[in-house]
Amino acid sequence: MATEQHAELIKTLHDCAAACNHCFDACLQEDDVKMMAQCIRLDRECADICTYLEHAITRNSPFVAELAKACGAICEACAEECSKHEHDHCKKCAEACAKCAEACRNVA
Template sequence: MAHEQHAELIKALHDCAAACNHCFDACLQEEDVKMMVGCIRLDRECADICSYLEHAITRNSPFVSELAAVCAAICEACGTECQKHDHDHCQKCAEACFKCAEACRSVA
């Protein structure tokens, strides 16, 4: 089954989506929310594509490699944005994003 073959990627996708959702919520609580707009936007994009790819893998979509390439690009962009901010939630999100981007590239 495809989802068993991609177990490591599924875990990275799940962890990344969770980190992005946490970062998104935490960014909304920051004092200067306007400064966090780019981070918030990319957190949403990243969480959404990670969740979508996780579902696509588990239903054995024929587009997994194409979706993984897009997901890697979005994860990389989100990680780069989060890395710019000193907040702990942003740094943890960046770490999860970069790990997920690497896992996505392995199947793209």
């Protein structure tokens, strides 16, 4: 079953989406929200694609490799953006996204 084969990826995707959602929410609380706009945007994109890929894997989608390629690219972009900021939530998000990007590349 694809779910068992990709169990570690599913956990990584879930953890990345959670980190992105936390970062998204925390960025909205920052004093200069406008400065965080790109971070917020990419947090949303990344959380959404990670959740979608997680669901696609669990339903044995024939497009897992293609989705993983897109997910890896989005996770990489989010990691890059979050790493530009000194906030703890951004640093943790960047780490989760970098880990997820690598996991997705291994599947793609």
